[in-house]
Amino acid sequence: MIYLDNAATSWPKPPGVSKALVDFTERVGANPGRAGHRLAVEAGRIVYNTREALATIFNAPNPLRIVFGANVTEGINLCLYGVLKPGDHVITSSMEHNSVLRPLRDLEKSGVEVSVAQCTPQGELDPEEVERLIRANTKLVAMNHASNVVGTILPIREIGEICRRYDLLFLVDSAQSAGVLPIDMEKDFIDLLCFTGHKSLFGPMGVGGVAIGERIAEGEIKPMKRGGTGSHSEKDEQPGFWPDALESGTPNVVGLSGLEAGLSWLLEKTIAQIRTEETELVRHLLDGLGELKDVTVYGTKNAAKQTRMVSFALNNLEVSEAGLRLDEEFSLLCRVGLHCAPIAHQTIGTFPQGTIRFGLGAFNTLEEIEYAVRTIDLLTKEAS
Amino acid sequence: MKNQGYSVFLFQSSSYAWRTEKILAGEGIHSKLIPIPRHLSSDCGVCIRVTLADKESALTVLERKGLRFEGVHDL
Numbered sequence: 324m325i326y327l328d329n330a331a332t333s334w335p336k337p338p339g340v341s342k343a344l345v346d347f348t349e350r351v352g353a354n355p356g357r358a359g360h361r362l363a364v365e366a367g368r369i370v371y372n373t374r375e376a377l378a379t380i381f382n383a384p385n386p387l388r389i390v391f392g393a394n395v396t397e398g399i400n401l402c403l404y405g406v407l408k409p410g411d412h413v414i415t416s417s418m419e420h421n422s423v424l425r426p427l428r429d430l431e432k433s434g435v436e437v438s439v440a441q442c443t444p445q446g447e448l449d450p451e452e453v454e455r456l457i458r459a460n461t462k463l464v465a466m467n468h469a470s471n472v473v474g475t476i477l478p479i480r481e482i483g484e485i486c487r488r489y490d491l492l493f494l495v496d497s498a499q500s501a502g503v504l505p506i507d508m509e510k511d512f513i514d515l516l517c518f519t520g521h522k523s524l525f526g527p528m529g530v531g532g533v534a535i536g537e538r539i540a541e542g543e544i545k546p547m548k549r550g551g552t553g554s555h556s557e558k559d560e561q562p563g564f565w566p567d568a569l570e571s572g573t574p575n576v577v578g579l580s581g582l583e584a585g586l587s588w589l590l591e592k593t594i595a596q597i598r599t600e601e602t603e604l605v606r607h608l609l610d611g612l613g614e615l616k617d618v619t620v621y622g623t624k625n626a627a628k629q630t631r632m633v634s635f636a637l638n639n640l641e642v643s644e645a646g647l648r649l650d651e652e653f654s655l656l657c658r659v660g661l662h663c664a665p666i667a668h669q670t671i672g673t674f675p676q677g678t679i680r681f682g683l684g685a686f687n688t689l690e691e692i693e694y695a696v697r698t699i700d701l702l703t704k705e706a707s
Numbered sequence: 708m709k710n711q712g713y714s715v716f717l718f719q720s721s722s723y724a725w726r727t728e729k730i731l732a733g734e735g736i737h738s739k740l741i742p743i744p745r746h747l748s749s750d751c752g753v754c755i756r757v758t759l760a761d762k763e764s765a766l767t768v769l770e771r772k773g774l775r776f777e778g779v780h781d782l
Contacts, residue, residue, distance in 0.1 A: 356721035359742025359753045367740070367753070371725035387722050554720045557749045567720045 324654040325691045330471055330499060330632045330682030331658055332521045332528060336585060337685075340525060343584035347577050354573055356553035366576050373579045374566075376586040380524075380594070381516055382507040383534040390569045391532040391579065395498045395519035396422040397547075398533035401569060402494055402515045403427065403465065405544035409434030411462040414453055416477065417670045418442045418470045421663045423496055427465070436460070442670050445623045446475030450482050457485075463492045468500035472667040472678065473622030474605075474629035476504065483512025492539065498522060502589055503630050504598065514538050523597075523685070525589055526582030529575050541565050548572065597685050601631035604683050604692050608633045611696030617703040621671050621678060634671075634678040637699070639706040642679050649679075653698045657681050712759035716769070717743060717777045721752035727774055728755060734768050736761050747780055756782075 326334050347369065353362035355370050374386040383389060392398055403426045407413060413430075415423055417439050427437045438456040442448045453464060464486050469476045479495055486493040494515040497506060502523030508516055514536040520526035535544070542563045549561040550571035562568055589597075605626040612618050617638040623629055637645055646659035660677040661668050668674040681695060718724050724740055731738045738761075740753045747754075757765045759781065769776060 356753070357751050359740065364740045364753060367721060367725050368728075371722060371729070374722075375726075375729070387720070387726060552720075553751045556751045562719070564719050566722055 324656065325687075325694065327655060327657045327681040327683060327687070327691075327695060329522070329684030329687075330474075330680060333523055333525055333684050335686055336527070336581070337525050337588035339584040339588060340527065340581045343580045344527060344577055347580035351576075351580075355576055357551075369576060369580050369583055370574060373583040373586065376583060376590065377518070377524075377534065379590065380502070380506070380586065381518075381534050382509055383516070384508065384537045387566055388535040388537075389532065390535065390566045391530060391574055392570075393529055393575070394521070394531035395496060395517050396531075398517035398519075398531055399423055399465075399494070399496055400426050401547050402517060402533055402544065403430060404547060405569075406463060406492065406515075407435045410436075410460060412436040412438065412458050412460045413463045413465055414438045414440055414456045414461060415464070416440045416442055416448055416466040418446050418448070418472070418475065418477070418667045419467055419664065420471050420496065420498065420667070421665070422498070423465055423467065424666055439666070440466075442475075444671050445621075446470045446473045446667070446671060447623065447628070448477050448482075450478055450485055453482050454485050457489055457491070461489070461491055463494060465494040465496070467496040467498065468506065469504065469630040470622075470664070470667055471499050472662050472664050472680065473634045473671060474499065474632040475622050476500070476628055476630065479513070480511045486514075487512045499630055499632075502594060502597070503601070505594055508534060508536055520578065520582040520585070523589075524582060525585030525685075527578050530578040530582050535565070542568070544569060546571065592685070601683055601685070602626045604687055604689065605629065605631055605633060607689060607692050608681060608683070608696065611693070612699060615696070615700050615703060617707060618699060621673060631683040632680055633683075634673075634680045636673065636676070636678050637703050637706065639703060642677050645679055645702060648702060649698065655695060655698055713756050713782045714759055714762040714765075714779055715741070715744065715747070715782060716755040716757070716765070716779050717748055717750075718752075718754065718775070719777050723775065724753050724755050727769065727776070730772055730774065731755070731757070731765060731768060734764075736765050736768065738765070744782070747778075
C-alpha cells in the first residue's frame with residue numbers, strides 16, 4: 324500500500340509518536356494546571372514543552388502566546404471571530420480553504436467586509452493585488468501560506484511587509500506549510516500564525532491552534548469559549564491573560580504529548596532536509612506525469628514554487644472513478660475532488676469536477692513515486 | 708540542611724510557572740513546582756518554590772528575562 328494523502332494528514336508518523344501517546348496515557352494521565360501533584364506537574368510540563376518547540380519552529384516571540392485548540396480550523400475561527408468587528412474590512416486570497424472562507428462569509432452577514440485578491444490559474448498571487456485592495460477600514464489580511472489544492476506557495480513575506488507598512492494585522496494559515504517550509508513569524512511579519520499538529524508537524528489529530536505575535540495586545544482576541552482555566556479560580560469571570568483566556572477546559576494532553584514527539588523528530592531531521600527530499604520527489608512526479616498523454620497537471624509545475632503535492636486530472640476518467648480504482652486495484656491512496664476549497668478550484672479552472680491530489684510526505688520514496696506514475700499511465704491507457 | 712526555608716513565586720497562569728521552571732533550570736537554579744499554599748491564594752494551579760538562599764538570584768533572573776509573576780512569599 325502506498326499512502327499519498329499526506330496533505331490531508333501525515334502517515335505514518337515518525338517513530339516515537341505513538342509511544343508518547345501510550346506513555347502519557349499509562350504513566351502520566353493527569354490534568355495539567357489544575358492540581359499540583361507530581362503527575363499534574365508532569366502533564367503541564369509536556370504542554371509547556373510543546374509550546375516551546377512550536378515557538379522554536381516558527382520563531383514565535385513567546386511560547387506563552389501559543390494557544391492550543393483542536394486544529395488549524397479552530398485557530399483560524401478563534402482569530403477571525405475574536406479580532407474582526409462589524410465595519411472592519413479583511414482581505415483574503417482566491418486560493419483559500421473553506422477554513423478561512425466559510426468564517427469570512429459568515430462574518431460578512433454581521434457587517435464585516437471581505438475582499439478576495441485574485442490569484443493566477445497557477446495559484447500564484449502578486450502582492451500588489453493585495454495592496455490594491457487596502458481601504459481605510461482594512462484591519463486584517465488572512466491567507467494560506469501554501470495551497471491545499473496545488474501546493475502553490477504564496478509570497479507571505481512580501482504580503483506581510485505590506486501589512487506592516489499599512490499597519491494591518493496579518494494572519495497566515497500554515498496548514499500546508501508548517502514543517503514543510505521555513506516560517507519565521509518575525510521576518511515574515513506574521514501576527515497570527517494558525518497551525519495544525521497532525522500534518523507536517525507529525526503529531527496526532529486533535530491538536531492545533533495559533534501563535535500570536537507581540538503586536539496584538541493581551542486581551543485583544545475575544546475568546547470563543549469560557550470556562551475553567553485552573554487560574555483565578557476565585558472569580559467567576561474569564562481571566563484576561565494568555566494563554567489561559569483562550570484555552571478554557573482540559574486540553575488534549577495526550578495529543579500534545581504526541582505532537583511534542585513529532586516536533587522533536589522534526590527538529591532533529593530539520594525542515595530544510597525534509598524540503599530538499601520532498602522537492603526531489605515532487606520534481607520526479609511532475610516530470611513523470613508531464614510526459615503522459617491524457618493527464619493535465621495543475622499549479623506552477625515547478626517544484627521550487629510549491630509544496631509536496633501534485634494535483635492533476637485525467638482527460639478520459641472522472642476523478643472519483645480514478646480514486647476508487649487507484650485504491651482498489653493499485654493500493655494507492657490519495658484524495659480526489661474539491662479538497663474543501665471550492666474557490667481554489669474555481670481559480671485554477673477545475674470547479675466543480677475537482678482534481679486527483681497526490682500528497683507526498685516525509686516517508687515516501689522514489690520507488691513509490693515511480694510506481695504512482697506507472698499506475699496513472701496504465702489507468703489512462705486502459706480508459707482510452 | 709533541614710529547615711533551610713523556602714520562597715514561592717506565584718503567577719497568574721500556571722503556564723508561566725513551567726516557563727519559569729525551565730528558565731531557572733537553565734540558569735542553574737533548582738526549583739520545584741508545588742500546589743499554591745492556600746493561605747497565599749485560592750487558585751487551583753501551581754507555583755514555583757526555591758530555597759531562600761536562591762530567592763535573590765531567582766528574582767534577578769525573572770527580572771532579566773522579563774518573566775511576569777504575581778508575588779513572591781517566604782514560607
